[in-house]
Amino acid sequence: MAGGAGPAASDPRIAQAERLLREHGIEGARVSAAGHQSEIAAVEVSAAHIARLVELAPEIKALGFRYVAVDLASVDV
Amino acid sequence: MLEEKYARLVQILRECGSVCVGYSGGVDSVFLAKVAVDVLGPANVLAVTGLSDSFPAVQREMALECVRRFGIPHLELRTDELADPNYAANPANRCYFCKTELWSKLKVVAAERGLAVVLDGSNADDGHDYRPGMQAAREHGVRSPLFEAGLTKAEIRELSRRMGLPTWDQPSAPCLASRLPYGLAVTRERLRQVETAEAVLRERGFREFRVRHHGEVARLEIARAELPRAVEQAAELAARIREIGFRRVLLDVEGYRRGALNEGLRLAGAGGAR
Numbered sequence: 001m002a003g004g005a006g007p008a009a010s011d012p013r014i015a016q017a018e019r020l021l022r023e024h025g026i027e028g029a030r031v032s033a034a035g036h037q038s039e040i041a042a043v044e045v046s047a048a049h050i051a052r053l054v055e056l057a058p059e060i061k062a063l064g065f066r067y068v069a070v071d072l073a074s075v076d077v
Numbered sequence: 078m079l080e081e082k083y084a085r086l087v088q089i090l091r092e093c094g095s096v097c098v099g100y101s102g103g104v105d106s107v108f109l110a111k112v113a114v115d116v117l118g119p120a121n122v123l124a125v126t127g128l129s130d131s132f133p134a135v136q137r138e139m140a141l142e143c144v145r146r147f148g149i150p151h152l153e154l155r156t157d158e159l160a161d162p163n164y165a166a167n168p169a170n171r172c173y174f175c176k177t178e179l180w181s182k183l184k185v186v187a188a189e190r191g192l193a194v195v196l197d198g199s200n201a202d203d204g205h206d207y208r209p210g211m212q213a214a215r216e217h218g219v220r221s222p223l224f225e226a227g228l229t230k231a232e233i234r235e236l237s238r239r240m241g242l243p244t245w246d247q248p249s250a251p252c253l254a255s256r257l258p259y260g261l262a263v264t265r266e267r268l269r270q271v272e273t274a275e276a277v278l279r280e281r282g283f284r285e286f287r288v289r290h291h292g293e294v295a296r297l298e299i300a301r302a303e304l305p306r307a308v309e310q311a312a313e314l315a316a317r318i319r320e321i322g323f324r325r326v327l328l329d330v331e332g333y334r335r336g337a338l339n340e341g342l343r344l345a346g347a348g349g350a351r
Contacts (some may be wrong), residue, residue: 034325035291036261042294042327047308054330069296069327075311 013063017041024056041065044074079232086226090116093194097187099179100124102140105198105223107244108237110149124149125186127156127179130268131252154182159263169259176213184217199224200233248285249335257290270321277317285333293324301332
């Protein structure tokens, strides 16, 4: 997915965010750092998990992101 | 309490005698211009709109509708804040440079027309956010009667409703450059992308939102109540907004909030320069 391939691979926040999501029952979610300052946690996740993601947003931001957002291209309704 | 504040506003306007109002067509400036005409008469009031690349076309439509409906004398003039490299670099005090351009031109207009005071629509709530534009207003001797009268946004909406102003429940509509995070250069192309993407959301019935421009990424902030509908339309929204030139379209899970791009400033402790 565009926006997260390069620096994302060495960004520890990504593995931490994916682990956090797994621990809270969101399996298969992919996270990348997006934005011109890599300030956004861009999450690829199914529509069924978005409500849970909203609840977890503060914890994901605490990893060092300013925003948490769903990649609309990944949402299957 | 509300009546007392309104009376104070009337008193301030009477003291001014004749006024040139910075007029964007938003909730505050429409209310201020209307009250100024009621108090001072149309011969003593001129509402002036600065047209620039950062001024949304949809806002201009509302501005024009209100001056027509309420008999507010009106002038449009071209402003070009993008020509100032200090503004285009998009620092945290970007609004200072934009407002400096606006108020310097309005002062000339006021002097040419013999209008005593230039006014802006800042209200009592504006002191709580990071507002470098208010510094530019002070430097140019611009008065803020709504702020001086202690009127909050909610109170201005209530008074606007009582007066039958169509703006009473209009969402806040700051300039398009406010959708770009500080440090990302303001360009005509980026402003156009934001305006076009927001038109897509408006066409689809969304009411309170911002399209935040993060370079190749569009981050949609949509009111929490409207988020489920955005998720239902995810694929269509992503496709339409990518056509505008964004590589990736993201939906912020926390929804729309005013001044979201200032959150980074507060986190960094840089928000104290009001």
